[in-house]
Amino acid sequence: MHIKYESQLREPLVYGEKNFHQVTEDILRPIEVKPSRLWYIGFFIAVTLLLFGVYSLYREVTYGIGQWNLNKTIGWGWDITNFVWWVGIGHAGTLISAVLLLFRQGWRTGVNRAAEAMTIFAVMCAGQFPIFHMGRVWLAFFIMPYPNSRGPLWVNFNSPLLWDVFAISTYFTVSLLFWYSGLLPDLATVRDRAFTKLRKKLYGIAAFGWTGSTKHWQRHESLSLVLAGLSTPLVLSVHTIVSFDFATSVIPGWHTTIFPPYFVAGAIFSGFAMVQSLLIVVRKVFGLTDYITIGHIDLMNKVIVLTGSIVGIAYLTELFMGWYSQNKYEGYTFWYSRAYLFSPYGWSYWGMMACNVLSPQIFWSRKMRRNVFVTFFMSIIVNIGMWFERFVIIVTSLYRDYLPSSWSVYYSPSIWEIGFYLGTFGLFFTCFFLFAKYFPVIAVAEIKYVLKRSGESYKPEFEKLEAQPLDKFIHDNTHAH
Amino acid sequence: MAQKKFVVGCFDEEKVLFPAVKQVRAAGYKIKDVYTPFAVHGLDHALGMRETSLHTAGFIYGITGTATAISAISWIFTKDWPLNIGGKPHFALPAWVPIIFELTVLFAAVGMVMTFCYLCQLAPGVKKHHFHKRATDDLFVMVIECTDKTNTDDLKALLSSNGAIETDVQVAEDGWWFGTYDKEDNLYNEKQLA
Numbered sequence: 175m176h177i178k179y180e181s182q183l184r185e186p187l188v189y190g191e192k193n194f195h196q197v198t199e200d201i202l203r204p205i206e207v208k209p210s211r212l213w214y215i216g217f218f219i220a221v222t223l224l225l226f227g228v229y230s231l232y233r234e235v236t237y238g239i240g241q242w243n244l245n246k247t248i249g250w251g252w253d254i255t256n257f258v259w260w261v262g263i264g265h266a267g268t269l270i271s272a273v274l275l276l277f278r279q280g281w282r283t284g285v286n287r288a289a290e291a292m293t294i295f296a297v298m299c300a301g302q303f304p305i306f307h308m309g310r311v312w313l314a315f316f317i318m319p320y321p322n323s324r325g326p327l328w329v330n331f332n333s334p335l336l337w338d339v340f341a342i343s344t345y346f347t348v349s350l351l352f353w354y355s356g357l358l359p360d361l362a363t364v365r366d367r368a369f370t371k372l373r374k375k376l377y378g379i380a381a382f383g384w385t386g387s388t389k390h391w392q393r394h395e396s397l398s399l400v401l402a403g404l405s406t407p408l409v410l411s412v413h414t415i416v417s418f419d420f421a422t423s424v425i426p427g428w429h430t431t432i433f434p435p436y437f438v439a440g441a442i443f444s445g446f447a448m449v450q451s452l453l454i455v456v457r458k459v460f461g462l463t464d465y466i467t468i469g470h471i472d473l474m475n476k477v478i479v480l481t482g483s484i485v486g487i488a489y490l491t492e493l494f495m496g497w498y499s500q501n502k503y504e505g506y507t508f509w510y511s512r513a514y515l516f517s518p519y520g521w522s523y524w525g526m527m528a529c530n531v532l533s534p535q536i537f538w539s540r541k542m543r544r545n546v547f548v549t550f551f552m553s554i555i556v557n558i559g560m561w562f563e564r565f566v567i568i569v570t571s572l573y574r575d576y577l578p579s580s581w582s583v584y585y586s587p588s589i590w591e592i593g594f595y596l597g598t599f600g601l602f603f604t605c606f607f608l609f610a611k612y613f614p615v616i617a618v619a620e621i622k623y624v625l626k627r628s629g630e631s632y633k634p635e636f637e638k639l640e641a642q643p644l645d646k647f648i649h650d651n652t653h654a655h
Numbered sequence: 656m657a658q659k660k661f662v663v664g665c666f667d668e669e670k671v672l673f674p675a676v677k678q679v680r681a682a683g684y685k686i687k688d689v690y691t692p693f694a695v696h697g698l699d700h701a702l703g704m705r706e707t708s709l710h711t712a713g714f715i716y717g718i719t720g721t722a723t724a725i726s727a728i729s730w731i732f733t734k735d736w737p738l739n740i741g742g743k744p745h746f747a748l749p750a751w752v753p754i755i756f757e758l759t760v761l762f763a764a765v766g767m768v769m770t771f772c773y774l775c776q777l778a779p780g781v782k783k784h785h786f787h788k789r790a791t792d793d794l795f796v797m798v799i800e801c802t803d804k805t806n807t808d809d810l811k812a813l814l815s816s817n818g819a820i821e822t823d824v825q826v827a828e829d830g831w832w833f834g835t836y837d838k839e840d841n842l843y844n845e846k847q848l849a
Contacts, residue, residue: 193793194667194692194792194793195789195792195793198692198792198793319727319731325736326735326736327736328731328732328735328736330738330740331728331731331732331750331751331754332732332740332743332747332750332751334753336754337753337754337757340753340754340757340758341753341757344757344758344760344761347761347764347765348760348761348764351764351765351768352764355768355771358777359692359693359791362791363692363791363792365791366785366788366789366790366791366792367792378780378782379779379780380779382772382777382778382779382781383776383777383778383780383781383782383783384777384791385690385783385785385790385791386690386691386692386790386791386796387688387689387690387775388688388689388690388691388695388698388699388702388704389688389699389704389707389775390775390777391691391693391694391695391698391699392694392699392704392706392707393707393709393771393774393775394694394771394775395694395696396707396709396710397709397767397768397771399710400709400710400713400763400767401764401767401768404713404717404760404763404764405760405764407756407760408757408760411753411756411757415753418753619692619693619694620693622692622693622793623693623694626669
């Protein structure tokens with residue numbers, strides 16, 4: 175049975191005196207007015223970055239991987255670091271929309287739409303890195319298993335790199351379907367409010383002819399629930415499989431069984447941080463502070479402090495196992511290459527520790543969790559820290575391998591490596607700016623569902639309902655006879 | 656296609672809608688549908704609708720994905736092109752679990768969404784009759800199909816007395832959809848309706 179109202183003790187999910195129409199007005203206003211100057215400036219910067227990324231890739235494709243400063247020992251550098259970083263960020267959206275749906279967390283309604291969009295864009299960015307790392311990118315379709323005239327030469331189904339292909343492409347497809355099926359009712363709302371013929375036509379196409387029929391809603395609910403049920407193990411599997419790329423190898427520093435849970439926790443950690451960075455800006459610029467409330471920020475910060483601490487425990491466990499295994503190579507990687515501050519890359523390890531483990535502890539304080547500026551600052555810090563984590567895992571494990579004669583010179587990226595990374599920022603923000611301009615950034619229909627159950631102005635009425643027996647309520651309201 | 660006449664009643668409160676649904680059904684009218692701006696839980700039961708079996712379809716798509724993955728990979732690696740990978744068995748089921756799982760999810764999700772769109776007759780460019788513009792904004796729009804015997808004025812009065820803020824009579828025709836030409840969807844549980 176679904177909730178009839180929410181406890182008085184909980185914070186309202188929607189502030190202010192609202193009715194259904196007001197919700198529609200508030201959330202759709204940003205896409206029905208001309209964008210502000212700020213939007214144009216932001217969009218221009220994003221497109222510029224994107225173009226720089228395209229040029230960097232043009233160099234990479236034309237002249238080869240030599241445009242990057244990778245060397246014999248460090249075969250995975252910034253490129254795979256950035257891949258794992260973006261994939262990690264792409265975990266929050268589906269976690270919010272799927273896992274929190276299954277756990278019946280009402281607060282997901284305010285943030286899920288934007289978080290899912292962010293997920294899709296982040297996975298799009300992530301996918302670029304391994305594809306272009308192949309070098310001959312025009313042969314990228316070789317990674318798909320299909321009958322061919324080369325044998326047929328099949329892909330290796332036992333390889334974690336191929337698992338990754340399946341995991342990421344499935345994750346992208348399912349997230350996209352989940353996101354878009356949730357968008358249909360809201361796009362129909364935009365269509366029915368359209369004030370120009372063109373808008374009516376375009377949103378009409380986008381809304382697939384949604385009418386809001388009870389039967390359609392019933393199927394829609396069933397679809398969302400099953401997609402959530404499928405996405406929950408999926409979201410956990412994706413970063414697990416990304417971690418297998420490392421964990422199934424025999425490189426000291428990668429060959430550890432702790433990787434799957436540790437990567438998943440890290441992914442949720444960085445994903446929520448990115449959601450915070452984006453939504454704190456969106457709620458302010460679009461005037462949606464009644465819907466994405468301080469309560470939402472507080473709750474997401476709780477997730478951040480939890481997952482940040484899980485990641486911290488994983489770091490310490492790794493150090494412990496580096497010593498406890500009494501394996502010389504493990505010990506060298508963990509205690510010299512990483513934990514020793516004055517080793518060549520020791521700075522990155524301690525940067526990671528400071529950003530990911532120490533600084534989020536500030537969120538044990540309720541006052542800090544509810545401070546928008548602290549949260550925004552911390553969300554950036556967390557994402558820097560999580561980038562360092564991937565850099566530490568990849569580079570410090572690789573730069574000194576079993577053969578000292580091939581120990582690499584100090585690795586620092588070339589401008590085209592950096593350009594590729596900046597280009598994905600451009601892609602991400604270009605997509606996000608377009609999303610914020612043309613799509614409702616909050617799930618309108620879902621907010622309407624929670625409005626009268628958890629809205630600030632409706633909460634006082636619940637005292638009467640609380641006095642009424644639940645069975646009677648159900649009988650009165652839902653039975654046909 | 657056949658044109659049909661409908662009586663439309665608009666409500667602005669869930670609290671008013673549920674008793675109204677009961678009254679209209681008790682008076683013997685057949686409610687075609689209620690168009691709502693969000694998912695109103697329990698309304699499908701109140702209308703006497705059948706449960707959807709979309710999740711069963713999802714399960715079938717899922718096991719299809721599982722079977723596809725297992726059969727394809729095992730055929731490729733044991734029959735078509737057995738690769739010697741460090742002398743390990745050709746039939747390496749544990750190593751295939753990730754891909755088997757991913758394909759299960761992929762098939763289930765894609766299949767369900769396509770089935771959903773097919774059943775609800777949703778596709779880019781589909782045009783449908785909208786009984787009220789505000790049905791996607793803030794109104795709950797009850798639509799009752801008229802028969803030869805229906806007195807529209809009585810029905811409108813009944814709706815108004817049950818709290819409808821607007822009533823209306825509209826003529827609409829069904830659009831074309833794959834294989835459903837002039838065929839009614841059987842959405843209701845006949846036992847519950849009786």
